[in-house]
């Protein structure tokens with residue numbers, strides 16, 4: 455995918471077209487995805503996913519939805535933190551799930567993590583069946599986001615949590631300057647040379663910059679019908695953990 459094609463994925467393309475392009479793009483970078491994640495975040499991404507899983511709080515015996523699971527780092531962390539739970543790892547890019555399955559799912563984990571190819575806008579899950587849901591660095595890619603919120607609300611049990619990990623804008627001036635340099639220059643440069651997909655990491659930078667800030671996202675979640683919403687900045691607001699609850703645990 456070229457930079458221009460990626461830009462159109464966020465712009466004029468229909469949601470279905472956008473989805474196909476995003477899935478194809480992640481399919482192409484699947485082999486390098488984990489390495490670049492750890493390298494570009496200086497290893498911080500491991501801690502961010504740990505915090506995300508800790509916020510989910512499913513009950514023993516419940517299933518957790520990990521949407522946009524990619525290579526399943528969050529799914530594995532959920533299974534580790536909640537040994538009594540199962541994880542439905544859903545993503546529409548099959549190569550990402552396959553990569554995670556081969557590299558991370560030991561025999562024990564295979565009995566508790568279930569990778570499924572699916573679109574977040576139409577989940578193959580029963581109403582009120584999930585004890586929690588997570589989405590790490592995925593909601594930014596889904597258009598329109600409201601479709602995904604609607605599906606999260608449908609499949610979550612009453613009182614269960616949706617936990618979102620997503621990039622923020624960087625809350626301090628000094629950080630913001632460095633962060634913008636990183637997004638505009640360093641990230642595309644490194645991503646282009648290593649991932650073998652010129653444009654993929656440019657797309658990443660563009661979607662981060664056009665994503666709503668933490669307050670706008672909180673408003674979006676409340677408007678979608680979630681009852682209680684809060685967010686926690688990490689790394690000086692470069693990454694946010696957002697937690698939203700479905701109304702009423704009995």
Ligand SMILES: C[S@@+](CC[C@H](N)C(=O)[O-])C[C@H]1O[C@@H](n2cnc3c(N)ncnc32)[C@H](O)[C@@H]1O
Nearest residue numbers: 480522523524545546547573574590591592595
């Ligand atoms: C940046 S990766 C994040 C992967 C993983 N959650 C992590 O923390 O590393 C985004 C993932 O979202 C998936 N994705 C984007 N839009 C999706 C959609 N509409 N339905 C399902 N998966 C989607 C992509 O295929 C990709 O694997």
